[in-house]
Amino acid sequence: MRRIWGRTNSINVMKVLWGCAELGIAYERIDAGGAFGGLKTPEYLAKNPNALIPVLEEDGFVLWESNAILRYLGATAGAGASVWPDDPRTRAIADQWMDWQQTTGQAALGPAFVQMYRTPPEKRDEAVIARSLARSAETFAILEAHLTNHAFVAGAGFTLGDIPIGCLVYRYLHMPIERPDFPALAAYHQRLLARPGYAAHVAVGVS
Structure with missing residues (x-):
């Protein structure tokens, strides 16, 4: 049994x-966080003491941090798949x-997103938004320069490394x-x- x-x-x-869609991994998803709450319960804190999502549970194994989960899924289900390349330099x-x-992209855009989508209008700090968007313009220019010469972040082919980047790019391009x-x-x-995995799970609007 695999739960997310x-x-x-x-x-x-x-x-x-x-990532599960790319690797053909079946799972059961359980709503948690945001309006669903549940992150501060003793049961959930036993899974993730940070009280954050997501958490992966798999036959008694528990893992948190989204990028660590992606790497684990690649390591356990990505053998021979182009999305999890064997070449150590491409994977690096x-x-x-x-x-x-x-560390960089989310750190730049995150404050503006939180203010615009997670903060009541009367409590928003326009100065925080402005600083975040200015930093984001500089930060995404780095990615823009890289993608000018590469179809995907690790080269010509799609890899799991494109998943975090693709999620953030969608958010940046679709925020007003x-x-x-x-x-x-x-x-x-x-x-x-x-x-299909991007269309189904990411390109669904910003909220």
Whole structure:
């Protein structure tokens, strides 16, 4: 039995659901977090003491942190699949961008997203939004430059490294904000739309 805990509009849950789609992994998903709550219960904290989503449960094994879950799924179900390449350098580049999403991309865009989508209008801080969007423009310019010369983050082929990046790119391109013209990001988004897992779990609106 494989269970994934988390609500579908969480960017980190989206990653895991998309990863399962790419690898053909069956699972049961359980709503948790946001309006569903449940993250502060003793039972859930025993799974993830950070009180965050997603959590993967698999035959008594429990794992949290979305990118770690993606790597685990790749390691256990991705043998021979192009999305989890055998070449260590290609996989390292995929890992590099997977981590960049968390440490750099999400760090830049996250504050604006939280203010716009998770904060009541009367409590929003426009200065926080402005700083976040300015930083995002600089940050996504790095990805734009990379994708100008590469179809996907690790080269010519799609890998699991594209999942965190693709989730963040969708959010950035579909938030009602002013942004620079990033043609490579727009083309990348179009390539990702051809993947059923992206269309089903990510390209569903920002909320």
